[in-house]
Amino acid sequence: MRLERRDSPAAALTLLAPLGAILAALLLMGLLIMLAGGDLLRAYGLILKGALGSRLGISETLTRATPLILTGLAAAVAFRARLWNIGAEGQFYMGALAVAAFGMIPAVASLPAPVAILLSLIAGAVAGMILLLVPLGLRLKFGVDEVVTSLLLNFVAVLFVSMMIDGAMKDPLAFGWPQSVPVPDNAVLPKLLSRSRLHAGLLIALAAALVIWWVQARTVFGLRARAAGLSPRAAAFAGVSLGRTLIGIACLSGGLAGLAGAIEVMGVKGYVTTDLSPSYGYSGIVIAMLANLNPLGVIGAALFSAVMFVGADSMSRAMGIPSYIADVTVALSLLCMLVALFLTQYRIRR
Amino acid sequence: MSILLDILGSVGLWEAVLRIATPLVFGTLGVLLCERAGVLNLGIEGIMTFGAMLGWLTVHGGGDLWLGMLAAAAGGALFGLLHGLMTVVLGLSQHVTGLGITLFASSFAYYVFRLAVPTSSSPPTVTPFAPWPVPGLSQIPFLGPVLFDQTPPTYLALVLVAVLGWVLFRTPLGLAIRMAGENPHALDAQGIDPIRLRIGAVMAGSALMGMGGAFLTLAAFNSFFPTMVQGRGWICVALVVFAVWRPGRALLGAGLFAFCDAFQLRLQTVVDGVPYQLFLMLPYVLSILALIVMARRARVPQALMQPYRRGER
Amino acid sequence: MTPVLELSGITKRFGAVTANEDVSLHLDQGEIIALLGENGAGKTTLMSILFGHYTADAGKVRVNGALLPPGRARAAIRAGVGMVHQHFALAPNLTVLENVMAGTEPLWRLRSDRAGGRARLLALSQRFGLKVDPEARVSDLSVGECQRVEILKALHNEARVLILDEPTAVLTAQEAEGLFATLREMASQGLSLIFISHKLHEVMSASDRVVVLRRGRVVAERRTADTSKEELAELMVGRAVARPERRPARPGAVLLEAVGVQAKGLKDLSFRLHGGETLGIIGVSGNGQTALAGLVSGLLAPARGDLLIRGQRPARHDVPHAIAAGIGRIPEDRHAEGTIGDMTLWENAVLERIWAPEFSAHGRVKRAAARAATEKILKDYDVRGARVDGRIRLLSGGNMQKLILGRVLEAGPDILVAAQPSRGLDEGAIAGVHARLLEARARGAGVLLISEDLEEVLALSDRIRAIVDGRLSPAIPVARADARLLGLMMAGDWDAAAAIESGETPDAP
Amino acid sequence: AQGTPVKVAGIHASPVENAWNSVLHAAMLAADQEGVIDYTFSEGVSGTDYPRAMREYAEAGNALIVGEAYAVEREARSVAKDYPDTAFLMGSSGEASGDNFGVYGTWNWEAAYLCGMLAGAMTQSGTVGSVGAMPIPEVNMLINGFGDGVKAVNPEAKHVVSFIGTFFDPPKAREAGLAQIDSGADILFGERIGTADAAKERGIKAIGSMIDYTPRYPDTVFANAMWSFRPLLDAALADVGAGNPVGKNYTPLSLMKDGGSDIKYVEGVAPEAAVKKMLETRAAIMAGEFEVPRNFEAPA
Ligand SMILES: Nc1ncnc2c1ncn2[C@@H]1O[C@H](COP(=O)(O)OP(=O)(O)OP(=O)(O)O)[C@@H](O)[C@H]1O
Numbered sequence A: 001m002r003l004e005r006r007d008s009p010a011a012a013l014t015l016l017a018p019l020g021a022i023l024a025a026l027l028l029m030g031l032l033i034m035l036a037g038g039d040l041l042r043a044y045g046l047i048l049k050g051a052l053g054s055r056l057g058i059s060e061t062l063t064r065a066t067p068l069i070l071t072g073l074a075a076a077v078a079f080r081a082r083l084w085n086i087g088a089e090g091q092f093y094m095g096a097l098a099v100a101a102f103g104m105i106p107a108v109a110s111l112p113a114p115v116a117i118l119l120s121l122i123a124g125a126v127a128g129m130i131l132l133l134v135p136l137g138l139r140l141k142f143g144v145d146e147v148v149t150s151l152l153l154n155f156v157a158v159l160f161v162s163m164m165i166d167g168a169m170k171d172p173l174a175f176g177w178p179q180s181v182p183v184p185d186n187a188v189l190p191k192l193l194s195r196s197r198l199h200a201g202l203l204i205a206l207a208a209a210l211v212i213w214w215v216q217a218r219t220v221f222g223l224r225a226r227a228a229g230l231s232p233r234a235a236a237f238a239g240v241s242l243g244r245t246l247i248g249i250a251c252l253s254g255g256l257a258g259l260a261g262a263i264e265v266m267g268v269k270g271y272v273t274t275d276l277s278p279s280y281g282y283s284g285i286v287i288a289m290l291a292n293l294n295p296l297g298v299i300g301a302a303l304f305s306a307v308m309f310v311g312a313d314s315m316s317r318a319m320g321i322p323s324y325i326a327d328v329t330v331a332l333s334l335l336c337m338l339v340a341l342f343l344t345q346y347r348i349r350r
Numbered sequence B: 001m002s003i004l005l006d007i008l009g010s011v012g013l014w015e016a017v018l019r020i021a022t023p024l025v026f027g028t029l030g031v032l033l034c035e036r037a038g039v040l041n042l043g044i045e046g047i048m049t050f051g052a053m054l055g056w057l058t059v060h061g062g063g064d065l066w067l068g069m070l071a072a073a074a075g076g077a078l079f080g081l082l083h084g085l086m087t088v089v090l091g092l093s094q095h096v097t098g099l100g101i102t103l104f105a106s107s108f109a110y111y112v113f114r115l116a117v118p119t120s121s122s123p124p125t126v127t128p129f130a131p132w133p134v135p136g137l138s139q140i141p142f143l144g145p146v147l148f149d150q151t152p153p154t155y156l157a158l159v160l161v162a163v164l165g166w167v168l169f170r171t172p173l174g175l176a177i178r179m180a181g182e183n184p185h186a187l188d189a190q191g192i193d194p195i196r197l198r199i200g201a202v203m204a205g206s207a208l209m210g211m212g213g214a215f216l217t218l219a220a221f222n223s224f225f226p227t228m229v230q231g232r233g234w235i236c237v238a239l240v241v242f243a244v245w246r247p248g249r250a251l252l253g254a255g256l257f258a259f260c261d262a263f264q265l266r267l268q269t270v271v272d273g274v275p276y277q278l279f280l281m282l283p284y285v286l287s288i289l290a291l292i293v294m295a296r297r298a299r300v301p302q303a304l305m306q307p308y309r310r311g312e313r
Numbered sequence C: 001m002t003p004v005l006e007l008s009g010i011t012k013r014f015g016a017v018t019a020n021e022d023v024s025l026h027l028d029q030g031e032i033i034a035l036l037g038e039n040g041a042g043k044t045t046l047m048s049i050l051f052g053h054y055t056a057d058a059g060k061v062r063v064n065g066a067l068l069p070p071g072r073a074r075a076a077i078r079a080g081v082g083m084v085h086q087h088f089a090l091a092p093n094l095t096v097l098e099n100v101m102a103g104t105e106p107l108w109r110l111r112s113d114r115a116g117g118r119a120r121l122l123a124l125s126q127r128f129g130l131k132v133d134p135e136a137r138v139s140d141l142s143v144g145e146c147q148r149v150e151i152l153k154a155l156h157n158e159a160r161v162l163i164l165d166e167p168t169a170v171l172t173a174q175e176a177e178g179l180f181a182t183l184r185e186m187a188s189q190g191l192s193l194i195f196i197s198h199k200l201h202e203v204m205s206a207s208d209r210v211v212v213l214r215r216g217r218v219v220a221e222r223r224t225a226d227t228s229k230e231e232l233a234e235l236m237v238g239r240a241v242a243r244p245e246r247r248p249a250r251p252g253a254v255l256l257e258a259v260g261v262q263a264k265g266l267k268d269l270s271f272r273l274h275g276g277e278t279l280g281i282i283g284v285s286g287n288g289q290t291a292l293a294g295l296v297s298g299l300l301a302p303a304r305g306d307l308l309i310r311g312q313r314p315a316r317h318d319v320p321h322a323i324a325a326g327i328g329r330i331p332e333d334r335h336a337e338g339t340i341g342d343m344t345l346w347e348n349a350v351l352e353r354i355w356a357p358e359f360s361a362h363g364r365v366k367r368a369a370a371r372a373a374t375e376k377i378l379k380d381y382d383v384r385g386a387r388v389d390g391r392i393r394l395l396s397g398g399n400m401q402k403l404i405l406g407r408v409l410e411a412g413p414d415i416l417v418a419a420q421p422s423r424g425l426d427e428g429a430i431a432g433v434h435a436r437l438l439e440a441r442a443r444g445a446g447v448l449l450i451s452e453d454l455e456e457v458l459a460l461s462d463r464i465r466a467i468v469d470g471r472l473s474p475a476i477p478v479a480r481a482d483a484r485l486l487g488l489m490m491a492g493d494w495d496a497a498a499a500i501e502s503g504e505t506p507d508a509p
Numbered sequence D: 001a002q003g004t005p006v007k008v009a010g011i012h013a014s015p016v017e018n019a020w021n022s023v024l025h026a027a028m029l030a031a032d033q034e035g036v037i038d039y040t041f042s043e044g045v046s047g048t049d050y051p052r053a054m055r056e057y058a059e060a061g062n063a064l065i066v067g068e069a070y071a072v073e074r075e076a077r078s079v080a081k082d083y084p085d086t087a088f089l090m091g092s093s094g095e096a097s098g099d100n101f102g103v104y105g106t107w108n109w110e111a112a113y114l115c116g117m118l119a120g121a122m123t124q125s126g127t128v129g130s131v132g133a134m135p136i137p138e139v140n141m142l143i144n145g146f147g148d149g150v151k152a153v154n155p156e157a158k159h160v161v162s163f164i165g166t167f168f169d170p171p172k173a174r175e176a177g178l179a180q181i182d183s184g185a186d187i188l189f190g191e192r193i194g195t196a197d198a199a200k201e202r203g204i205k206a207i208g209s210m211i212d213y214t215p216r217y218p219d220t221v222f223a224n225a226m227w228s229f230r231p232l233l234d235a236a237l238a239d240v241g242a243g244n245p246v247g248k249n250y251t252p253l254s255l256m257k258d259g260g261s262d263i264k265y266v267e268g269v270a271p272e273a274a275v276k277k278m279l280e281t282r283a284a285i286m287a288g289e290f291e292v293p294r295n296f297e298a299p300a
């Protein structure tokens, strides 16, 4: 038995494969639900209902998808240029912390809201960029592989956040809890829907996906970035400045991850804690992969992942099944989807 | 200053170092073996969690402690097989698959745990491994209690360091594993199937990770709790780099990390005002520095993260 | 007597491509066969089937009369078949000894017998005159040494049949000579060999028998003694090929001038290139050819001295400025430098001039224009086997080279730097490349030809310089070039060349 | 046993094994069993998911939602505002808000003081240790209570304190305990699970907090500063049943005199005189004659 690469992905499969993957994941999850003695069909119904069946479900799904779109984009942009940014988690936290720090500047409170929001977003993005420029600099200067350095910096970043919110940035009104001072009211993102958590960050994320798609598919920078990623040597021969291109990519990727953190703080939580992210940075990598590194696909992959999580979480509550089933379901969908995507690109031959 | 020296000179500190280091040693050896064969295994965090759960559950269900370790190893190997099938046979992205496996293995472990122990307010315990003083050796002043008054899995970890070092650098199998990580095409040209070899290495490495997890529930503590692995797996990924893919140095790295942790805990009891986070950051920062120092020598397995597909252009 | 090796009725398809069709061939003990064929004729595929890397769709392989199970490299090795791959199969971070020993012992042995392995390796290296240091790391070795390791690997596995896939493609003329001497020695000791080559003179001088493959089929088999270069060339391509005629040069103004350039790998380098002439640079590999090509291509900036383009120093010494100043560049390594395998043809065609207003505006790529330009190249340069939107990886070497020629020449450069332009190409493709280079010269461009293929340099150049240790020899007109003089020049003895140069008027500095 | 059970949902940020959560969990399970409430719960709910869990339970028609607002103070209150018909009883260091957001704290510091009195009398080395999660007010109050109790009977004693920086990492709490033993402590006060394991391993005594650790470590844990959630739950249920606003602070019900907390100790371990003195103090507290100082500052 051999695997053979298809010349071009089969169109029908491209549509069918994700459906097959979702089906497979749901079946596997079904086994686990039956293990817990639950009623399968009811469980499936509840997942759909929990994620999409109510105003609350929809708003929660979209709220969860928002940071995932941004971290997914961060990974997609970087991976396409073969910049292995595994550090989105740390960049996310630095972005969040930067927004809180920016809000501590006394003058900020008197800014008009749009300005305060814009500047806060920029602060978050820049912080994310800086954190990714470190591993990139090490790669360009010393040839250090960025997979491990960016991964390591995640822990440094989270510990740094922990230190700051326990020290200089600790909220004196938080009863001793290690959390940062809240972002000022004028830097809080407006809600899209009252009585929900859905906020304007979703629009920013969607716009970012469109812009990134355009940059990658249509611009000189996008073309050069891909060339630099696929073959640094050939790109250099064609006059692409490797350093400059990668720095651009790093700014974009780190910036997006930082933005995700900034938006989460400004739209949802209001202040920084060390449990701000349920692994949004790592999930972004998986989402980017599910989307085949296509920025528009990232929107779909993030929504899918959010639906599965919110739906399964809600189902577990309604059925009294251990709530860990939500994470199991998401993980199973991801693994199945990876295999399905593979099958669209390869055929198995005897 | 003398307080610091007191701490540094205390038996307790050094004994703790080895104890805290043990799960890291298992995990680091596991990652090292996978990476030597050319496969990055970011599934470690989840595999350790699963091993911790399964090992504990086995003993809780009446199994022997060593049976628990064995079960954890087998569970780890099973996830290793999954990782191997996806990354080696199908050639899927190693980071992504690894992260997916971490997510799956850990949430699956919690789920199974909750089904097995439905609603307990205080988790059931098992009788863990007790320290086993090595006759004679444990009497040596200072070194005795530090090195030779540990639980048996710690000794196992130390032995494994030597065994893995021997296997990798002295046996034909080790040479084949290293070649799979350097250039699988070359291995194939010598008549050894790199795919089977890689899968084998990933399974063996993952088994070690599972045992590292089981150490947490069967020796370092006596019951299983969700989230108890607490990032120890990621630390192992870093330690492998710090160790330049050598088992001996992996032990050193794990020791250094454990030292920072143990020292920090002891320092807290005597001095105030030093953010403990700084100590916890130290090992990561040191790993990055180590990377810079050795980057020029390019000892990274050259085919790390590169899938091997026979006869593909 | 049974042949040591016998292939019968081998057929192999990759998707729509038929790489081998009903191929049969046999090899006798002590014999050297040359396998000849155009790019993509299916030579490597055939040998890979024999060695168990690929599984044939039909056909059988017999070694010493015994059937070889398909798809098992291990079985081929056991049966005494050894293979030296077109692209080396070595682990760079391991030592020579480790590379040779991997897979030779039972895997589960508790201790590897390194001492024994080393002794055997040294004995083999003595016997066949293949000098290597067992403890050297492969990444520190030169290409020639790597090849020796490859051969030793096969010998260490007790190969009785040795297959070499384009063994000379990356070797210098001297190294190639040495290699063939070794091969003949091996044959005289009873080994049987198959080597693959495009180079007719090698085939003529080193083989006993020639098998010609065309489009996956065996089209002819000749005893080497009974054939000629001309016949082989025709058999290979399927028609008579003649390399293009060269018309006399009409040198114009100085277009490119190096004045005392020092750079990484280059020492005090000076030369002039006129419009309408071809300056050939010969030399043993490793003496600065790559650096010289890099200098003119804009990849390598001079540390001291100047590289003047039409008498002007460029504002910046980088690739875009070089291209904008009218320098066209044919890279030495088309896979690693010239193309990006996973990008489309059109992207590869326009990437190096993407900043030009034809192809982009305000940072936006003009995709339609880029595609159209590529389409034109495909047509005008007869690039076969791919679409504008297909990945360039799927092209054969010759077609890839045609695309590169197209993208370079379509920009109408008046300076052309061509590094090893026909390396690894078959006769037909070479003729095409040469015709294009001569055309550019005829149109008034100056061509800097850097090549290790003397035949090529003699066929195309008007003047010839040798590069030795980063310095350029005096130039001699091609009419005065003979084997002895070129040999002296490449060896660094420049007195005779200097005498000739000072006798010639046009380029006296 | 009276009419239909009230629908109550519990949202636990940690797994229900975590001592603090297990107190809530046990109280609600018991009430469920008695038919007083109909209890559903989620555990290990991260800060990001917490507000959603609150909203879902509110929309699912639960009359009372019990949980912990510590890590999500702002959001929890804004959720409560969106669901005025649902009552929320949340662990919090802050104040109640609106009509439907009631708060409670874990005030078993009086019991910790009593445990400290026993420890102060028993220590041989003159050093006792406490392992806490993070220096937040409620943890501080508890550890300070213990320390004050120690000092009350043994002014010379040294009290070392360390925090593990997370709420739930038993092996780490154990390491912290071992570190304290290494620096001389011979009695440990374990605010976190895992501490007693260190004591057990080294053969010294330990004191538990919140739940009764003695069955788990029979020869090690000789006293526990118990806390009970049932009085708080019952009060809130009564308010809900009567239609009274629950937007108030239920914490005082944690006090010893209200039965919300108490010491539970093993007879015959501490010297008789010490136990006697402790019991006197306990009686004084019950009678309102003695007030254990409340100190929210991080212990030095
Ligand atoms: N793995 C593969 N997948 C698809 N097509 C392949 C593969 N290997 C070879 N081919 C195709 O089979 C044909 C024969 O290729 P092969 O490599 O055997 O040629 P060759 O004679 O060795 O050429 P060259 O002189 O360039 O080395 C070509 O058309 C090639 O594109």
Ligand SMILES: Nc1ncnc2c1ncn2[C@@H]1O[C@H](COP(=O)(O)OP(=O)(O)OP(=O)(O)O)[C@@H](O)[C@H]1O
Pocket: A220, C318, C320, C321, C324, C355, C356
């Ligand atoms: N028409 C041209 N002629 C020569 N060089 C050019 C031309 N256009 C661009 N370049 C060079 O190509 C490189 C990249 O150009 P491009 O303008 O796309 O990038 P950039 O980031 O805007 O660079 P710059 O800083 O030069 O503006 C630069 O070195 C630039 O000088």
Ligand SMILES: [Mg+2]
Pocket: C043, C044, C045, C086, C165
């Ligand atoms: Mg070939």
Ligand SMILES: [Mg+2]
Pocket: none
């Ligand atoms: Mg510009």
